[in-house]
Amino acid sequence: MLLRYILKRILLMIPTLFVTSVLIFTVINLPEGDYFETLAAEMQAQGEKADLSRIEFLKKEYGFDKPLPERYLHWVVGLLQGDMGYSFEYQRPVREVVGDRLLLTMMVSFVTIIFTWIVAFPIGIYSATHQYSWGDYGLTFLGLIGLAVPHFLMALVFMYFANVWFGTSIGGLVDPQYLNQPMSWAKLRSVLEHLWIPVIIIGAGGTAGMIRSVRANLLDELQKQYFVTARAKGLPPGRALRKYPLRMSLNFFVSDIGDILPSIVSGAEIVAIVLSLQTTGPLLIRALQSQDMYLAGSFLMFLSTLTVVGVLISDIALAILDPRIRLQGEATK
Amino acid sequence: MDILRISDLRIGFTIHGLAREVVKGVSLRVPAGKTVALVGESGSGKSVISQAIMGLLPRAGGITGGAIRFRDPLAPQEVIDIAALEPEGREIRELRGGRIGMIFQEPMSSLSPVHTIGNQIEEALQLHRPTPKAEARGLIEAMLKRVGFKDPPRAYDTYSFELSGGLRQRAMLAMALICQPALLIADEPTTALDVTIQAQVLDLMRDLQAEMGMAILLITHDLGVVANMADEVVVIYHGEIMESGPVEDIFRHPRHPYLKALLKASPHFDMQEGERLVALREARPRQKAAARVARPRAAKADAAPLLSVRDLRKTYTTGARSFFGKGSLTTITAVDGVSFDIARGECLGLVGESGCGKTTVSKIIMRAVTPNAGTVTFDDGQQRCDILALKGEELRRFRQKVQMIFQDPVSSLSPRMTVMNILREPLVIHERGDGDEQFARVRSLMEDVGLDPRFLSRYPHSFSGGQRQRIGIARALALDPELIICDEPVSALDVSVQAQILNLLKDLQAERGLTFLFISHNLAVVNYMADRIAVMANGRIVEIAPRHALFTTPVHPYTKALLRSVPFADLDRKLDFKLVAPGGASDMSHWAPAFRPEPDGAGLAPLALGEGHYVLARPSADIREVA
Numbered sequence: 013m014l015l016r017y018i019l020k021r022i023l024l025m026i027p028t029l030f031v032t033s034v035l036i037f038t039v040i041n042l043p044e045g046d047y048f049e050t051l052a053a054e055m056q057a058q059g060e061k062a063d064l065s066r067i068e069f070l071k072k073e074y075g076f077d078k079p080l081p082e083r084y085l086h087w088v089v090g091l092l093q094g095d096m097g098y099s100f101e102y103q104r105p106v107r108e109v110v111g112d113r114l115l116l117t118m119m120v121s122f123v124t125i126i127f128t129w130i131v132a133f134p135i136g137i138y139s140a141t142h143q144y145s146w147g148d149y150g151l152t153f154l155g156l157i158g159l160a161v162p163h164f165l166m167a168l169v170f171m172y173f174a175n176v177w178f179g180t181s182i183g184g185l186v187d188p189q190y191l192n193q194p195m196s197w198a199k200l201r202s203v204l205e206h207l208w209i210p211v212i213i214i215g216a217g218g219t220a221g222m223i224r225s226v227r228a229n230l231l232d233e234l235q236k237q238y239f240v241t242a243r244a245k246g247l248p249p250g251r252a253l254r255k256y257p258l259r260m261s262l263n264f265f266v267s268d269i270g271d272i273l274p275s276i277v278s279g280a281e282i283v284a285i286v287l288s289l290q291t292t293g294p295l296l297i298r299a300l301q302s303q304d305m306y307l308a309g310s311f312l313m314f315l316s317t318l319t320v321v322g323v324l325i326s327d328i329a330l331a332i333l334d335p336r337i338r339l340q341g342e343a344t345k
Numbered sequence: 346m347d348i349l350r351i352s353d354l355r356i357g358f359t360i361h362g363l364a365r366e367v368v369k370g371v372s373l374r375v376p377a378g379k380t381v382a383l384v385g386e387s388g389s390g391k392s393v394i395s396q397a398i399m400g401l402l403p404r405a406g407g408i409t410g411g412a413i414r415f416r417d418p419l420a421p422q423e424v425i426d427i428a429a430l431e432p433e434g435r436e437i438r439e440l441r442g443g444r445i446g447m448i449f450q451e452p453m454s455s456l457s458p459v460h461t462i463g464n465q466i467e468e469a470l471q472l473h474r475p476t477p478k479a480e481a482r483g484l485i486e487a488m489l490k491r492v493g494f495k496d497p498p499r500a501y502d503t504y505s506f507e508l509s510g511g512l513r514q515r516a517m518l519a520m521a522l523i524c525q526p527a528l529l530i531a532d533e534p535t536t537a538l539d540v541t542i543q544a545q546v547l548d549l550m551r552d553l554q555a556e557m558g559m560a561i562l563l564i565t566h567d568l569g570v571v572a573n574m575a576d577e578v579v580v581i582y583h584g585e586i587m588e589s590g591p592v593e594d595i596f597r598h599p600r601h602p603y604l605k606a607l608l609k610a611s612p613h614f615d616m617q618e619g620e621r622l623v624a625l626r627e628a629r630p631r632q633k634a635a636a637r638v639a640r641p642r643a644a645k646a647d648a649a650p651l652l653s654v655r656d657l658r659k660t661y662t663t664g665a666r667s668f669f670g671k672g673s674l675t676t677i678t679a680v681d682g683v684s685f686d687i688a689r690g691e692c693l694g695l696v697g698e699s700g701c702g703k704t705t706v707s708k709i710i711m712r713a714v715t716p717n718a719g720t721v722t723f724d725d726g727q728q729r730c731d732i733l734a735l736k737g738e739e740l741r742r743f744r745q746k747v748q749m750i751f752q753d754p755v756s757s758l759s760p761r762m763t764v765m766n767i768l769r770e771p772l773v774i775h776e777r778g779d780g781d782e783q784f785a786r787v788r789s790l791m792e793d794v795g796l797d798p799r800f801l802s803r804y805p806h807s808f809s810g811g812q813r814q815r816i817g818i819a820r821a822l823a824l825d826p827e828l829i830i831c832d833e834p835v836s837a838l839d840v841s842v843q844a845q846i847l848n849l850l851k852d853l854q855a856e857r858g859l860t861f862l863f864i865s866h867n868l869a870v871v872n873y874m875a876d877r878i879a880v881m882a883n884g885r886i887v888e889i890a891p892r893h894a895l896f897t898t899p900v901h902p903y904t905k906a907l908l909r910s911v912p913f914a915d916l917d918r919k920l921d922f923k924l925v926a927p928g929g930a931s932d933m934s935h936w937a938p939a940f941r942p943e944p945d946g947a948g949l950a951p952l953a954l955g956e957g958h959y960v961l962a963r964p965s966a967d968i969r970e971v972a
Binding site: 339 | 399401434438439440441442443446447449451454455456458459460468469473505506517520521572829903
């Protein structure tokens with residue numbers, strides 16, 4: 013039963029990813045011109061002489077003279093074989109360009125997510141069980157500040173105070189001396205020293221949002237009759253809360269996992285630029301600006317695949333967690 | 346000895362800073378091993394009292410005075426005042442579930458859908474009587490068997506959503522009784538169940554009470570249930586006790602006007618032809634008979650029926666459908682060969698238990714569901730049309746002629762629209778008149794249902810359940826329909842309000858010559874409203890007859906079982922619980938052979954018994970044999 017469900021979900025991913033790839037390709041190719049024309053224009057603007065014949069050669073080399081559908085096919089077939097294409101800007105395969113930054117990105121994002129959960133869950137539970145108390149209002153207020161203040165602004169404020177109070181230079185994720193060093197204990201310590209600031213900044217908005225959802229979902233469940241039943245059995249309130257309403261309110265949380273996976277990889281773009289973090293976010297933005305189409309397209313495609321896989325994982329987790337989804341199947345006309 | 350003595354209990358609620366007393370000095374007692382019924386309408390404070398006994402008052406509420414003294418038969422020298430206990434302390438938690446069990450109205454939502462039945466029962470057991478795992482499982486399976494599960498080991502591992510309403514309530518009982526409490530509080534335990542299931546659950550409660558010697562505090566608004574279950578009765582109204590005493594005194598010599606009025610307001614089977622229910626408050630002043638402009642009722646036998654339904658059939662396919670086409674598909678026949686006529690100006694009652702297909706029939710007539718086969722012909726005297734063949738503009742125009750009144754007066758009105766917008770919307774959709782005419786029409790509709798037109802700018806939440814249902818009726822009347830389908834219009838309402846709505850519907854029918862299809866599971870209500878009654882079971886009409894004939898000479902075993910299961914508010918006609926069919930009334934295997942399909946597959950056909958009385962039986966069956 014569960015196995016068939018998973019298989020069906022996996023098969024459903026194919027058309028989804030196909031449509032996504034067409035969309036990504038089309039959108040990237042929508043603006044006039046391509047990477048080489050942008051490059052030539054940029055060079056001319058800077059007063060340099062562009063080697064037009066070389067650009068013509070490169071265009072041919074990368075198949076830019078061919079019609080769009082053919083180029084799409086070429087790209088997709090490459091993707092299927094694990095070849096993400098070549099970045100013109102970095103003059104290296106996309107896989108290498110992204111790969112360097114992926115580890116750091118995942119580290120920042122992962123710690124951020126854990127931070128979000130650790131902070132948001134207790135606060136959300138407290139707010140729900142003490143609805144309309146001073147504690148609830150106070151925490152809600154703090155959460156709303158986190159939600160409302162733009163991340164980049166918070167990043168600037170943090171950068172200033174971290175420097176003034178702790179003497180930490182915030183530029184980047186490591187001290188400059190470790191920049192191109194291989195990973196070592198000293199480097200890791202330096203990373204951890206820097207990590208908390210982006211984690212708090214990127215996590216603030218997510219935490220606030222999650223507090224609100226935990227609170228709302230739990231409040232719904234607290235109204236339910238089965239919670240009264242549990243207490244009528246004589247369960248202490250804490251245990252009753254954990255076993256019934258909290259368990260039920262996890263559903264929303266599990267379905268949220270689908271969104272988390274791609275955000276682990278993409279990194280918070282704007283904060284990363286402000287804090288000059290070596291994550292993938294700034295890379296993607298730059299690639300989109302310069303129409304470095306294989307870098308941008310392949311990376312976006314990578315994110316989409318992660319989204320779809322994340323949704324799959326959360327669906328499977330939901331089916332395991334909630335017997336109604338597992339056992340009731342679907343009713344059709 | 347009294348297990349529970351409540352004296353001068355006062356409970357107050359603080360909502361938005363306003364303190365309000367909802368229980369005003371209530372005193373009552375529950376003797377050991379007896380059943381005490383606490384009777385009252387919604388909002389009377391009866392559920393709040395039960396919550397206070399369990400120490401489960403909502404956060405906004407609190408006990409402001411009085412005492413709840415509980416004396417455990419196992420330790421009779423000790424008296425515990427529950428009102429003085431710490432709300433979430435250890436003492437009250439030991440009482441809850443351990444010495445006082447509770448079951449609730451909604452068996453669906455009272456059990457957690459993500460834990461198995463066994464897990465939830467075991468939790469109660471382990472809390473109060475720590476038992477080794479294997480032994481606990483044995484105890485629970487024995488309990489499940491006792492409350493009527495056929496296969497206890499399997500039932501242990503099922504989830505609540507896999508069970509029917511009756512079985513869920515049985516599981517709740519098993520959970521409440523697993524620790525053998527001294528007192529069971531049952532808050533409207535059977536209100537959400539069908540009559541035959543209700544009779545079974547009540548029977549089970551009585552048996553278990555006799556076995557375990559526990560006392561029951563039964564909270565209900567149904568005087569029929571009270572008459573059949575209670576030893577003592579306490580009547581509560583607006584947080585005050587109106588009358589209390591042994592059930593004999595209360596029913597034979599009701600003294601308080603409220604109780605008398607309540608007894609008069611509930612429809613029963615002995616009502617005379619044309620007798621009217623006495624509502625506590627009528628919806629509107631009754632007009633003098635002369636003032637009524639009743640349309641001549643088309644009682645001519647040769648007149649074509651307004652609505653003619655033939656051989657309706659609707660199947661649903663459920664189950665997991667695999668990606669490759671195979672899978673465990675099951676086809677459920679919701680409606681199976683249903684045929685009936687409704688004459689103009691008539692009220693046809695459609696009765697049956699939940700899941701019998703009566704709502705599907707109404708949806709087919711409304712064109713909300715498309716049947717697999719069958720015809721529905723509508724003939725309003727000017728034109729005849731096949732409803733199921735209508736399309737586009739024709740269908741849109743036809744929709745004005747059939748309107749619907751729904752069961753739930755809360756969810757059937759949009760909370761974001763004012764009453765004016767709700768009532769005007771049908772007129773706008775069908776472009777009836779200009780703005781001024783529509784406003785005038787809405788005002789007169791409000792007067793028709795006895796509501797003050799000044800309330801038009803309010804939102805539904807500021808009305809009571811009965812008033813909302815009147816708004817629903819006004820909305821159904823807005824387009825001057827020929828036929829109104831009433832789908833359980835009063836089953837969510839209190840007895841006193843129910844009488845008001847029923848009377849209003851009757852008056853409106855007489856004034857406007859309306860035709861009703863009146864769907865209900867409540868036989869007494871259908872008896873009061875309908876001219877003819879069709880009884881549905883398992884998607885088929887098993888019996889259809891004029892009202893009087895159906896109640897005096899029922900033929901089909903299903904009809905008989907239904908009639909047997911209705912609890913009367915009359916001590917001289919108690920239910921014979923043992924006669925109730927064990928598997929529910931719609932279980933065909935308990936029907937006489939003449940009413941079951943023949944083994945060779947030959948179908949059943951309506952058998953005429955004269956005077957418009959038909960029963961579904963084998964074509965070969967002898968009339969004398971069945972009747």
